[in-house]
Amino acid sequence: MSTADLAPPEAARWAARAGLPLHADRHAAVAAVAQHIHSVVAVLRELDLGETPPAPAYRAEAEQEQHDAAV
Numbered sequence: 001m002s003t004a005d006l007a008p009p010e011a012a013r014w015a016a017r018a019g020l021p022l023h024a025d026r027h028a029a030v031a032a033v034a035q036h037i038h039s040v041v042a043v044l045r046e047l048d049l050g051e052t053p054p055a056p057a058y059r060a061e062a063e064q065e066q067h068d069a070a071v
Helices: 008-017 024-046
Strands: none
Touching: 008 024
């Protein structure tokens, strides 16, 4: 399913299938949000992360700088 072709009634059907029934006045808004999310995810999938390690590999405490109270 492509969200580019997602019509409001189809968005309502998918929401109901997921156990989230929608009022009729919400169908168009949900379809628009689904389209936006799809476009953002598509851009993220195109990113070349190269040698970027996954987040659990990052150790923030090892790279923190020391702060002192002197100004």
